[in-house]
Amino acid sequence: MQYPEHLEKIITTFRKLPGVGGRTAERFAFDLLTWEEAQLAAFAKLIDETPQKIESCSNCGALCERQSCNFCQNTKRHQQILCIVSSPKEIFSIEKTGHYRGLYHVIDDLLSPLDNRAPSAVTIQKLKQRIKSLGVKEILIAFNASLEGDATAHFLKEELLDFNLPIYRLAFGLPMGSSIEFADPGTLGRALTHKALF
Numbered sequence: 001m002q003y004p005e006h007l008e009k010i011i012t013t014f015r016k017l018p019g020v021g022g023r024t025a026e027r028f029a030f031d032l033l034t035w036e037e038a039q040l041a042a043f044a045k046l047i048d049e050t051p052q053k054i055e056s057c058s059n060c061g062a063l064c065e066r067q068s069c070n071f072c073q074n075t076k077r078h079q080q081i082l083c084i085v086s087s088p089k090e091i092f093s094i095e096k097t098g099h100y101r102g103l104y105h106v107i108d109d110l111l112s113p114l115d116n117r118a119p120s121a122v123t124i125q126k127l128k129q130r131i132k133s134l135g136v137k138e139i140l141i142a143f144n145a146s147l148e149g150d151a152t153a154h155f156l157k158e159e160l161l162d163f164n165l166p167i168y169r170l171a172f173g174l175p176m177g178s179s180i181e182f183a184d185p186g187t188l189g190r191a192l193t194h195k196a197l198f
């Protein structure tokens with residue numbers, strides 16, 4: 001049985017979302033059919049306004065509603081500690097921990113030896129400029145524990161050598177609540193390599 005064409009289009013669109021398979025997309029689409037017209041219009045408007053309402057901060061690349069983001073505008077944050085992430089989304093994950101009070105900087109063109117890709121000269125220049133103008137004293141690289149994350153972290157370390165700053169990476173280790181017995185060899189290997197003094 002075929003769905004009406006418009007419904008099919010809605011289902012196809014929902015399927016583009018991460019983690020949404022065919023059945024979930026169908027459930028979402030059928031649910032929309034029960035919404036009142038005003039609710040649908042409000043939803044459509046919300047989606048439609050996204051490019052105008054959400055921008056990237058011109059300083060750090062975080063998501064914001066105006067030119068400058070809440071992090072850059074907040075003078076209570078440590079201005080001389082800079083955390084480098086690979087996506088604006090990761091900033092929110094770090095914020096949720098409540099353990100970081102410095103500033104952020106997004107570098108989204110990670111070095112990928114396999115795809116022959118690297119952070120552009122403009123990206124690096126912008127980062128260096130920001131480190132200078134803020135008078136950064138400490139850098140924390142918070143990339144994923146992946147081939148790209150590792151390669152980019154090493155690349156940045158070389159690029160920022162002249163600043164003579166302490167550069168940290170997030171510690172790698174066992175997730176909370178996990179057991180050594182079931183940890184994969186990669187994770188356990190990293191935990192052993194980056195052991196912490198107790």
Ligand SMILES: [Zn+2]
Pocket residue numbers: 057058059060061062068069070071072073
């Ligand atoms: Zn910002």
